[in-house]
Amino acid sequence: MQKKPPLPLTWAEVRSTVEAVQPVVVLIATGGTIAMKIDPVINAPVPAISGDDLLATVPGMSQYAKVEVINVCNVPSGYMDPVRWVQLTKVVQETLARPEVSGVIVSHGTDTLEETAYWLDLTVQSEKPVVLIGAQRNASESGFDGPNNLLNAVRIAVDPQACGKGVMLAMNGQINAAREVTKTHTSSVETFKSGDYGFIGVVDNDRVMFARAPLRRQFVPLKATTMPDVEIVAMYGGADGRLLRAAVDSGAQGIVVQALGWGNMNIPMFSAVKYALSKNIPVVIASRVPNGRVLPNYGFEGGGKTIVDAGAVMADDLSPQKSRILLMLLLQNGVSSQHDLQAAFSH
Secondary structure (H helix, E strand, O other): OOOOOOOOOOHHHHHHHHHHHOOEEEEEEOOOHHHEEEEOOOOEEEEOOOHHHHHHOOHHHHHOOEEEEEEOOOOOHHHOOHHHHHHHHHHHHHHHOOOOEEEEEEEOOOOOHHHHHHHHHHHOOOOOOEEEEOOOOOOOOOOOOHHHHHHHHHHHHOOHHHOOOOEEEEEOOEEEEOOOOEEOOOOOOOOEEOOOOOOOEEEOOOOEEEOOOOOOOOOOOOOOOOOOOEEEEEOOOOOOOHHHHHHHHOOOOEEEEEEEOOOEOOHHHHHHHHHHHHOOOOEEEEEOOOOOOOOOOOOOOOOHHHHHHHOOEEOOOOOHHHHHHHHHHHHHOOOOOHHHHHHHHOO
């Protein structure tokens, strides 16, 4: 007896089958310009849209992944702080632990986006991709770049090549590594760059292409919910070290100096550094120069060699803001000696 041919699947059955095999990507929304619209009363952008609203601006998303949304907060990125970072790490880590999730996207304001990216790269332990996005134009502007950045991030998050590359920042079709990336322009959509290293990949129309992988990565476990107080103090012509001393006297548990060039400063600032070190406050020396490493090179009073000889730590090529993040995390993890701090910054 001849078997009857199977009935064709209904559209609902086809859709159900496709959704069942689609990768799952989770969008964790935190706010920023990507979540803002113009308020007609004050005629300026303010927080206005959720992660769900942002997702609705990209109708073609379903061909790449099933995207879920977690709305953590909706704040300008200048409001981000260690309390929110600790919470964000917990949400990201728990989300990545779900076996069906291929990757996570975090939408965020651009002003502190590089700081949050580096924080997550240090505190999240997973081979799955974490992709941060933002927008330079708000949702009321005709050139709103949020939807395209979100679409590209989803394509990265489901690409097998993205695994093991840590936290990435993806905007304007370019992929940057968390440790290296920095914001370079106040308004251009091509604001995020990685200095001498360049971006690690691009998102083209046909596929995601990676040129290299970031090698200088490390994991620092979160052992506290409250971070140590670490301050950044700038060196400039005529600086007298007063602000550094004030930071120490007001209870700072660590200091990052935004020094000059290879990590140099004048005598008053050097005196303030030695004051901090005499109180057993770790001092890390970064540079205001965007590219290159700080090194114990010069031997004049306040030169890099004299500062290291006094007990300070060189930040290698980390920016002051990223040096602060690494120092905070190391201190809460019990790392405080010059030798051990230097090993982590040189990693």
